[in-house]
Amino acid sequence: MALPIELSDALTGPEVEKRLSHALDERLPFSFVRIGDGEGMALARQGGRHDPLRPSILQAFGTAYDQPRADALGEHLDRAVGHASILGLRAEVLYLSLTADDFKAPKDAFLLRYKRSTEGHEPAEKKHDYQSALRLAHMVFALERLGVSNARPVSSAWVHYDLLASGYLARLVLKAPRIGLISCRRSVARKITTARTGPTLFFPVLEHFGREKTLGVTPEHWWQSMETVSRSLTDVRPGDVFLIGAGIWGKAYCEQVRAQGGIAIDMGSALDIWAGINTRPSVMPLWFEAFPDTPPGEVPRELRLESQLAALA
Template sequence: MMETILDRPRIGLLPVVRAAQAALAQGRGFSLVRLGDGEGAMLSHDAPHMGEDIAFCLNIWFGDQAIDGDDRRAMARGLERAMREADVLGLPRRAQLQVSMRYHEVFANLGRVLGARHPVVGDMALHFYLQWSGALGALVRDARRLVLIGCRDVAGQFGAHFDVPVVQWLLRGEARFPGIVAEPHWPIGYARMMARIGGVGPGDLVLVGAGVLGKAYVAGAARRGAVALDMGSVFDGWAGIISRDGRIGTGAEFSIPHLAQGGPADEAMRERLRAYLAGTNIADGAI
């Protein structure tokens, strides 16, 4: 399955945006779930050869909190259900397979998790392109309500730039950048958030930045008729936190005012987006 999906043409940003807009207008659920190296580790959490990798990821997410095998299995079940239910599955590019074995594990597990289902696939960096292109701003304006699930307090910024009701549900972030919530994300915060998600519905746009556990929030919101997008570390960019070296910055293209303006910051950014917007195959990293 790895070669088949790696070589399959991936949809670009524009089809994703149009599908999300249609779902908002029609009151249908829609989900974008992205899979990176951390998800690869979680999918193979019980494989002997992945022991060091899963320990590395758990330390990033939860610090020195004790996470046992039952915890990992429960997290993996939520992730796998989100993968099976996703309308668009964002996958790593071929070039990323050279970076870490954890990216390989994403593809190694797809057949087991998805079975006969052939998902619509895009790039795992779709969250960046939704932000950089400004296209996310159009979705916010189309929403009945904006629901933010993450560890960054950015509701005020969205409220200042968009005429849309904004609800924010905060969680504890990863160990290096935990944010203002002291309550552990797993299992207490997770259980509370899954219960809260029962309150979303058709016409809601739900943006999630909550690590590997956030995939279950995306799926849960979509099941209730919301449009739910896995925005990941873009939340950090909105809050001015550089949590991903070389990928998250503090420039205008990572700001909420940029979304309100509705377009790329400059011609160089437009050039970088053109191939993606055209829906070309970006499996080899051509963006």
């Protein structure tokens, strides 16, 4: 099940920037979409009450995620993957090799097969959580089903942090004729709108359901709000640059933007860095090491949006 891909051939940050700039200069449709374990869960199209992925589904979507919605979101993601100009992939696609029958195995047997598949590629002491292992396996299985290979441009799924750290995304904010932002980070929207002379389109979304449910948001309200954003994406023009951080649904939004001639960048949690929020404490600090004076766990001032925009003024 491992994909026929060599990440040694993957595009680097500067190479991704070059392709994005070309799309903007030529007003070409473009989408940069990153696929991780959450997308693996959605690509699996499992909405039943007794599916092994049910705990992950409830955390991500709540009880509003039934089979028709699972099928609809899965189709959105199929199109997003199939039409992506650059596909950001995790390293697991190189070595994770399971079969359809492995998914039918009991929990302990599945974890044993998963561990054997990752031997030599991950630290021997690494613990494998059943739900995350399932999501990652479904991710690779779905990408194989969709025919993903080195015949198309790929990058690391983490290259969005490189685009932010280089200042490229901040430069795009000032250069693009129109900017669209799909995010829950209203502070980022305010700073972009203030910094630009051209129009800014802001489509606010809720945070991930696991966070919103603690604030009293019901599963049905959360799901309908994400669908509302999808229905609202109707006025996209060639040359528009959309910065998108909306979790699994964000990949669907990327394809909607590209299909209308715009440029979609799946920024994900890079938008959190712009807002000064460390939402990936196990990953983000790798990009913070260049700023040793920053207190542990905090986002360096130099990577926050207001500082990057001020440096360009």
